[in-house]
Amino acid sequence: MKIAVCIKRTPDSESRFKIAASGAAIDETGLKFDMDDFAGYAVEAALQLNEKAGGGETVVYAVGPDTVQESLRKAMSMGADRAVHLKAESVADGIAIARALAAELKGGGYDLVLFGKHAFDSSAGVVGTATAELLNVPCVTAASELSVSGGKGLARRELEGAAEMVEFPLPAVVTIDEGVARPRYPSLKGIMAAKKKPLESKPAQLGTVRVTVTKMELPPERPAGRILGEGVAAIPELVRLLQSEAKVI
Amino acid sequence: MANVLVFAETRNGELRKIALEAVTAGRTLAVASGGGEVHVLLAGAPGIGSKSGQLAKYGADAVIVVESADFAQFARESLAATLADAAKSGGYRAVVLGFSAQGRDLGPRVAARLDAPIASDVTELAVNGDAITVKHPGYANKVIMTLTLTGSPVVLSVRPSAFTAAESPKAGRVEQGKASPASGVTVKVTEVKEGAKGRPDLGEAPIIVSGGRGLKAKENFKLIEDLADALGNAAVGATRAVTDDGWRPHSDQIGQTGRQVSPQLYIAVGISGAIQHLAGMRTSRTIVAINKDKEAPIFKVADYGIVGDVLEVVPALTAAVKEARKGH
Ligand SMILES: Cc1cc2nc3c(=O)[nH]c(=O)nc-3n(C[C@H](O)[C@H](O)[C@H](O)COP(=O)(O)OP(=O)(O)OC[C@H]3O[C@@H](n4cnc5c(N)ncnc54)[C@H](O)[C@@H]3O)c2cc1C
Ligand SMILES: Nc1ncnc2c1ncn2[C@@H]1O[C@H](COP(=O)(O)O)[C@@H](O)[C@H]1O
Numbered sequence: 051m052k053i054a055v056c057i058k059r060t061p062d063s064e065s066r067f068k069i070a071a072s073g074a075a076i077d078e079t080g081l082k083f084d085m086d087d088f089a090g091y092a093v094e095a096a097l098q099l100n101e102k103a104g105g106g107e108t109v110v111y112a113v114g115p116d117t118v119q120e121s122l123r124k125a126m127s128m129g130a131d132r133a134v135h136l137k138a139e140s141v142a143d144g145i146a147i148a149r150a151l152a153a154e155l156k157g158g159g160y161d162l163v164l165f166g167k168h169a170f171d172s173s174a175g176v177v178g179t180a181t182a183e184l185l186n187v188p189c190v191t192a193a194s195e196l197s198v199s200g201g202k203g204l205a206r207r208e209l210e211g212a213a214e215m216v217e218f219p220l221p222a223v224v225t226i227d228e229g230v231a232r233p234r235y236p237s238l239k240g241i242m243a244a245k246k247k248p249l250e251s252k253p254a255q256l257g258t259v260r261v262t263v264t265k266m267e268l269p270p271e272r273p274a275g276r277i278l279g280e281g282v283a284a285i286p287e288l289v290r291l292l293q294s295e296a297k298v299i
Numbered sequence: 300m301a302n303v304l305v306f307a308e309t310r311n312g313e314l315r316k317i318a319l320e321a322v323t324a325g326r327t328l329a330v331a332s333g334g335g336e337v338h339v340l341l342a343g344a345p346g347i348g349s350k351s352g353q354l355a356k357y358g359a360d361a362v363i364v365v366e367s368a369d370f371a372q373f374a375r376e377s378l379a380a381t382l383a384d385a386a387k388s389g390g391y392r393a394v395v396l397g398f399s400a401q402g403r404d405l406g407p408r409v410a411a412r413l414d415a416p417i418a419s420d421v422t423e424l425a426v427n428g429d430a431i432t433v434k435h436p437g438y439a440n441k442v443i444m445t446l447t448l449t450g451s452p453v454v455l456s457v458r459p460s461a462f463t464a465a466e467s468p469k470a471g472r473v474e475q476g477k478a479s480p481a482s483g484v485t486v487k488v489t490e491v492k493e494g495a496k497g498r499p500d501l502g503e504a505p506i507i508v509s510g511g512r513g514l515k516a517k518e519n520f521k522l523i524e525d526l527a528d529a530l531g532n533a534a535v536g537a538t539r540a541v542t543d544d545g546w547r548p549h550s551d552q553i554g555q556t557g558r559q560v561s562p563q564l565y566i567a568v569g570i571s572g573a574i575q576h577l578a579g580m581r582t583s584r585t586i587v588a589i590n591k592d593k594e595a596p597i598f599k600v601a602d603y604g605i606v607g608d609v610l611e612v613v614p615a616l617t618a619a620v621k622e623a624r625k626g627h
Binding site: 061063064069076142143168171172175177178179182184186191192207211218219222228260261262263266267268272273275277278279280284286292293298299 | 373375376379399400401403404406407408410411412414415416417418419420432435436437438439440441442443444445446447448449450482483484485486487488489490491492493494495498499500501502503505506530549550552555556557563564574575578581582584585586587588593598599600601602603604605606607608611612615616619620623624
C-alpha cells in the first residue's frame with residue numbers, strides 16, 4: 051500500500067516547562083524535541099501495515115520550520131521510505147496546517163493517510179480530520195485498532211463507556227490512538243540508511259492563519275499534599291476529612 | 300450582537316451531560332458578544348425532538364430538530380454536513396460542541412467545511428472586539444494557552460465539566476430542520492460494544508477510583524471495584540502499566556495518552572504518579588493516594604495520603620466508607 055503519515059515535532063512530553071519572556075511561547079532552552087507521541091504510533095502503524103502487506107511505500111510529511119526535518123529523519127530511520135518537508139513558520143491554526151497538507155497529498159495516490167489522534171503541544175485533534183474533509187475522503191478518528199483487508203479498512207474507536215467497530219473504503223484518513231502500535235526504536239542500520247533517503251523541502255501553502263497563541267501560562271500548582279498516616283490506622287481520619295473538609299462522601 | 304449555534308450531543312436517544320454544558324458555554328458567548336440568541340441543533344433518530352424542552356430549560360432560545368433514522372447511529376459525515384449547513388444558513392458567530400468522542404470527531408469536520416478557525420478543549424471563552432479568545436490547556440495540561448481566533452464563524456469545542464450546566468429557561472422555539480446528506484463515501488458502523496453497565500463514564504463520574512501496578516494482580520482490581528461500589532456513582536480508572544498488562548481495557552486508562560478527567564474525588568491506589576499519569580488527573584478537585592512508598596510522586600499532588608499496603612488499606616477503607624454512607 052501507499053501510505054502517508056503526517057508528523058509533528060514537539061517537545062518531549064516528560065519536559066518541565068517555563069514560559070518564554072514574550073509570555074506567549076514556551077522557553078525552549080534545554081528542551082528535548084521529538085516527533086509527537088501519537089504521530090509516532092501512526093508511523094509504526096504504517097510500517098506494520100506495509101510489512102504485513104508485503105511491500106508498499108511509507109511517506110512522511112511535516113509542516114514547519116527546518117527543525118522538523120529531524121523528526122522526518124527519525125521516521126525514516128524507523129523505516130519510512132521518503133519524506134516531504136513543507137516549510138513554514140510554526141502556526142497554531144490546525145485548519146491552515148490541514149490546508150497545506152491536503153494541497154500536497156491531493157493526487158498523491160495514497161491508500162491511507164495517517165495522523166496522530168492529537169499532538170502533545172496543541173492537544174487539539176484537528177489536523178487529521180480537517181485534512182480528510184479537504185481531501186473529501188472517509189475519516190476514522192482516534193482508532194485504537196486498525197487493519198486493512200480486501201481493500202477495506204477496519205477499525206475500533208473508544209467512545210466514552212463504549213466502543214465502535216467501523217468499516218471504511220480506501221482511500222481514507224485515520225487518526226491513531228494509543229493501542230494500535232508502540233513505535234519501534236530506530237536501529238543503527240536504520241539511522242545510517244535514513245541519511246541517504248530522499249527528503250524533499252518546499253514551501254507550505256498555509257493560506258490565512260486565523261488562530262494565534264496570544265498568551266501562555268503555567269497552571270496553578272496544587273497546594274502541597276498531606277500524608278495522614280500509615281496503614282489502616284489512618285482511615286478514620288481520611289473518612290472524616292472526605293466528609294467534613296472535602297465534602298465528597 | 301450575534302447568535303450562537305450549539306450541537307446537542309445525544310446517545311441512544313438521550314441528551315448527554317455535555318450537551319447542556321455546551322448550551323451554557325454558548326450562552327456565555329452570546330452574552331459576551333452583546334446578547335444574541337442560542338440556537339441548538341438537536342439531531343437524532345425520530346423521537347429525539349422530545350428532548351427540546353430540556354434544552355429550553357437550560358437556555359436554548361430555539362431548538363432546530365432534525366430527525367432521521369440515519370442518526371440512530373453516529374452518522375458522522377451527515378451530522379457534520381447538517382451542522383455545517385445549519386451554521387451557514389443561520390449566519391452564526393460561533394458553533395459550539397463538546398470536546399467528547401463525538402465532538403472531537405465533528406468539530407474539525409465542521410470547521411473544515413465552513414473554512415472556519417477552530418479551538419479545541421476550551422475551558423474559558425471571551426469576546427475581544429472582532430476576535431474571540433479562549434483558554435485551552437495544551438502540552439498535556441502542563442501549559443494553559445490563550446488562543447485568539449479571528450474571522451466569523453468560529454468553531455469551539457468545550458472541555459467536559461469546564462462549563463457547569465445551569466438552568467436558564469428560554470423560549471426554546473422548535474423549528475424543524477433537514478438532514479444534509481454526506482458528500483462522499485462514508486464510514487460504516489458495524490457494531491457498538493457497550494461497556495460495563497452500572498458505572499458512570501470516566502468523563503462524567505463525580506468520583507473515580509483508579510488502580511496501578513501496586514495492586515499486584517488483575518484479580519485485585521476487585522478491591523477497586525468494591526471501593527467504587529461503596530462510594531456510589533464512581534467510575535474505575537487505571538494506569539498505562541495496568542492497561543499494558545491487560546488487567547484493564549485501554550479505555551480505562553487515565554493520563555496523557557488516555558482519558559483526561561477532573562472528578563470531585565480521585566483515589567489513586569498503588570499508583571506511582573508518573574508525569575504522564577498526572578497529566579490526566581491533576582485537575583481533580585480532591586486527590587487521595589494510597590501507596591506503600593512514602594516517596595512516591597503521587598503524594599506531591601495528593602490532598603490526603605495514606606502510606607500503606609493497598610491489599611490491607613483498601614478493604615478497610617471500603618468498609619469504613621460503607622459505614623459512613625449508611626442510609627444513602
Ligand atoms: C509517551 C508515554 C505516554 C504515557 N501515557 C500514560 C498514560 O496515559 N497514563 C499512564 O498512567 N501512564 C502513561 N505512561 C506511563 C507512565 O510513564 C508510567 O509508567 C505509568 O503511569 C506507571 O503506572 P503505575 O503507577 O501503575 O506503575 P508503577 O510506576 O510501577 O507504580 C506502582 C506503584 O505502586 C506502589 N506499590 C507497589 N506495591 C504496593 C502495595 N502492595 N501497596 C501499595 N502500593 C504499592 C509502588 O510504590 C509504586 O509507586 C506513558 C508513558 C509514555 C512514555
Ligand atoms: N505541522 C504539522 N505537520 C504535519 N503533521 C501535523 C502537523 N501538526 C499536526 N500534525 C498531525 O496531526 C495530528 C494532530 O495534531 P493536532 O490537530 O495539532 O492535535 C498530529 O498527531 C500529527 O499527526
